[in-house]
Amino acid sequence: MLPYILRRLGFGALTVLGVSIVVFVIMRILPGDPLVAIFGPDGFTRLSEEQRAHYMAELGLSDPLPVQYLRWVGDILRGELGHSFFRSESVAEMILRRGPLTAQIAFLSVLLSWVVGIPVAIVSALRPNSIGDNIVRFLSILFLAVPGFWLGMLIVLGLLFAFGYRAPLTGASLLEDPWTTLQMIIGPAIVLGLGQAAYIARMARSSLLEVIREDYVRTARAKGLGGRAVISLHALPNALLPVITLSGVLLGFVLAGSIPVERAFGTPGLGSAMFAAVSERDVFVMQNLVFLYAIVFVALNIMIDILIAWLDPRIRFR
């Protein structure tokens, strides 16, 4: 097991390095002048030649690209994520303040997707082509097509019309005020959870249908086990392996999807910070946030891989 974990971690480190290069290339080398982004096209034309050179030097943009890259990586390694141009709060503080909310949304949505997706898949797989199965399949196809942020807007509107209710916009921490926090995260978590549940149900259904036909399941039936025991003790554990992997990939979608969904609900999480950075054209904050999201995504996938290898010894020895 240990060699596998080490190999996977080494590989992950390589990926993070590659990802940092991709982020740097996108944010710094692609055409598009950071000064235009910061001052706006009008402000940029009003700057004199010297002022431009001055700002470029001050921001370290006139150094050679490799130097800029190394400085950026060095800053990150020292934990200095810089400041926004528009806010007094440092990026690191902002991440610490807003990150937990998004993490809670992500966690709750994954939980919901399993709670909804797996039972639905079992019902569906046990009676393929029944009415229930067809309804489930249609719903899962439908939820793949519904944009989460739109569903979020509809929920916000619906609650407002029906009950005059609006989720709190500023919140405390989970420990101090769990009720407020729950109200803030439940909406985004439901929207993102249903989107994932559609994928999970589809995958679990087809995976279960495959496993049910295996010899060992027939053996379990033949020795007289009840249907419930056969499914939950024999078929399900194996059928869920690909679902776990998928769930890891979907976490990336949750991280990305939470940006528009948090905007729709007005939730002050990391996604809203990303939205703010984008609308203010805050290049440097955006660069660090994109990198952070990518690292989290890579780390989650490594954890899922290790979990799968632990659950399924065949993978370790490949």
Place this chain on the structure above:
Amino acid sequence: MSLSQTTAEPAAIVPPEPTLLRRIGDTLALFARRSPLSAFWGVVAAAIVLVAVFAPLVAPHDPLMANFRQMGKPPGEAGLFGTDQVGRDVLSRVIHGSQTSLTVAAAAVLLGTTFGALWGMACGFFGGRFDNLSQRAMEFMQSFPDLILAMAIAMALGAGTGTVIVAIAITRIPFGGRVIRSVVLSVKEMPFVEAARGLGASSRRLMFRHILPQCVAPFLILATAHLGVAIIIEASLGFLGVGIPPPTPTWGNMLADSLNAGLVPPWWLVLFPGLAITVTVLAFNLLGDGIRDMLDPRLRGSV
């Protein structure tokens, strides 16, 4: 020397050659028989495409024209879908939005998948160090959630239709690359390719005459499967303000606009653009499923 002789004779000698139109018709009929549900959604998709193409003719009003006597009117009072906060007709904007959304999504998917497919073909064909490096590069690209990568690129390049297309296209490259690479790797070992190689076919001939045709079906499946995703990414970019800049009506822009229409957005500004996205994506996804099942039944449930 009658008229009937001259017309009847050639028809009797030459058997009726099925025209291209006829063959397409037959294929469609087969498709409808095999999967009526996909065929139905295919018709919906075709209708959406027609509306998009002829948007200026279909739309009752100019989508950009503000009308200050008709601001924020609900459906029924002004237009079928109501008007927005500056009095623009929502129905016309949704119709014109289909044009933008479909153009951007189709262009992005074609561009990204084609580039990825060519890259993947080269990887599978040449192998070795080039393949290794390319695989790593694609992995790095896939280490970002789609939307975040598209957002970063769209923001770095600055607003514009071309930018959005490129941003979405780049996120599609690794998918095309990986699928086509694996197809090439398996086709390369098939006897007919070896036979051609044995007959002295050059690398280029092998690649384009023998391997490329085998990649067409997976390519089509992949492209239709990703159309829906591309439409949703485009809408999300518009919603986040890094899509096609206003006042061009896109579904994402309209939803973003609705949030600026006051403390509580009027329901018709929220409902209709989102409904348009959902129905369009649903239609293309189901059509894609049908095409996949027809072109390659083995892939049922995958891709």
